[in-house]
Amino acid sequence: MTASTATLRSSGARRRGGTPLLLALGLTLFASVSTELLPPALILGMSSTLGVDAAAVGALVTVWAVTIVVCTVPAVRLTRRLPRRALLTASLLLFAAATLVVALVPSFAVVVAARIVSALAAAVSWSVVFAYVPRLVPEERLGRAMAIVLGGGTLASVLGVPIGAALAAAGGWQWAFLGAAVLLALSAAALARGLPALDPPGDDGRSRRGIDRSAIPVGALLGAGALLLTGYMTVYAFIVPVLGAAGVRPVQASAVLLAAGIAGAVALVAGGALGDRFPDGTLLVLVATIAAGAVLLAVATSPGAAIAGAVALGFGIGGLPPVFQARIARTASPAFRDLAVSLFVVILNVGIAAGSATGAAILGTGGLGTLAVVASALAVAALLAFALTLAVTRQTSRRQRP
Incomplete structure (x- = not known):
């Protein structure tokens, strides 16, 4: 991609960015963090259905965190040459599918595997979300833009988890994960439709010369x-x-x-x-x-x-x-x-x-x-x-x- 093409893409992204797209990116983080934090709020129902004790259900959050720590850098490097919008959409759809598996398959081993896949998809989607923010706003508005997007994660602990617990109380813990899967799929659809195209970051040769x-x-x-x-x-x-x-x-x-x-x-x-x-x-x-x-x-x-x-x-x-x-x-x-x-x-x-x-x-x-x-x-x-x-x-x- 030439420098002029990069400039056009960047300026076009900023013209079409603004608050609606930042809110859509924030919705992605809301859905992601809500999904991550649901097991402790649903611990009794999940342990009963899956046939494990409460400590095992609580460990699902640990599994998620370890996967994020170990796999984020390799996942970002493996996907660095893919177009950003397509990568974000695909990772969110994979995230939604894995969350759906948690809701529908009553096997603890399958749930653990699905949580690992969910965490991998979350790691990739978060990296693309944060990569988009500097392209959607000028640098002097970067802090406010980050606050809008990260506000989704904050709201997840305030609203997302209680809403999930309410859904579980009304119809079973599976409904909370079904709701999260739907929200992730809606986020993917909204971002695929609204986000401007964004090429992968260019290689200026520095990686060949060193750090x-x-x-x-x-x-x-x-x-x-x-x-x-x-x-x-x-x-x-x-x-x-x-x-x-x-x-x-x-x-x-x-x-x-x-x-x-x-x-x-x-x-x-x-x-x-x-x-x-x-x-x-x-x-x-x-x-x-x-x-x-x-x-x-x-x-x-x-x-x-x-x-x-x-x-x-x-x-x-x-x-x-x-x-x-x-x-x-x-x-x-x-x-x-x-x-x-x-x-x-x-x-x-x-x-x-x-x-x-x-x-x-x-x-x-x-x-x-x-x-x-x-x-x-x-x-x-x-x-x-x-x-x-x-x-x-x-x-x-x-x-x-x-």
């Missing part, structure tokens, strides 16, 4: 993100007992978590807009808020301090994804961008797995106080890593300017 230059700062940002998410999940996976140790009664914990969720939703909306105006400052504020929340939970001796810490965690983690993804997209070179933005879901699942395992190990040998202290140390270390990486990246960019 892409932008891979180093992108890798540093992703490493800092993995460290931050590990610290966050170390404490958040056990947030209810941590709150309880500071005097927050169990009946109050749900209200505290709701307040944290609302704070996260506010940060998601505000973070996208502020991230476009002050990209590095907004990212550092959100990371610092997560670190501050972990520190508050570590030192809290009263319910008020613990609640403030939980809300700070919710605010920071709610606003982080669009600002962080926009920073990754702006840092990566055009040839490396598709792979770079696809790695967000990898570090997210790494953080979930590593943080949960770290918290569980600490609880087995120490206590809740130790758990919050370790989480604080990880989050503060991540803040320092982000600050250093952003400072070096800015300095390098200034040196490279003519």
Whole structure:
């Protein structure tokens, strides 16, 4: 593809982009995250029908996360030369078919296999979704665009899973997966009809000469993100007992978590807009808020301090994804961008797995106080890593300017 053709495709995509297509991409993430999180909400019905215990059903989420971590990079590389719109449509249809199998085949082995296929399809579809966003909007609107798309994933935990649980209560757990399959198929149809054509990223020869230059700062940002998410999940996976140790009664914990969720939703909306105006400052504020929340939970001796810490965690983690993804997209070179933005879901699942395992190990040998202290140390270390990486990246960019 010539440079002029690339420019025409890019400018045409941006003219026809706008909010409707971003919302359609957000619907894809809504369906994907809802499908990922359904098993814990349907655990009793699924365990009864499939003839396994609750722990086995819960492991379906672990299987998904491990598949994402292990297979995302190979899957993105294997499909890198395929046209993006066709790849997104095909991956979503495969995702829908695998989800349909979960609903219709009452065999745990088949369900496990279908979940692995679903996770592979999700990994590919997420990579293409995030590859489209920088092509649909100008760079100065990238943060807001990412907030719209990632809002679908946020809404999945707020609305998607409860809706799935309601469907299960009304007619059986299979209806929740049937609904998810229909939603995925509708997303595929809408995007196949509405998205502009987009060629695979061009090969400028750098892969033959060595590593892409932008891979180093992108890798540093992703490493800092993995460290931050590990610290966050170390404490958040056990947030209810941590709150309880500071005097927050169990009946109050749900209200505290709701307040944290609302704070996260506010940060998601505000973070996208502020991230476009002050990209590095907004990212550092959100990371610092997560670190501050972990520190508050570590030192809290009263319910008020613990609640403030939980809300700070919710605010920071709610606003982080669009600002962080926009920073990754702006840092990566055009040839490396598709792979770079696809790695967000990898570090997210790494953080979930590593943080949960770290918290569980600490609880087995120490206590809740130790758990919050370790989480604080990880989050503060991540803040320092982000600050250093952003400072070096800015300095390098200034040196490279003519």
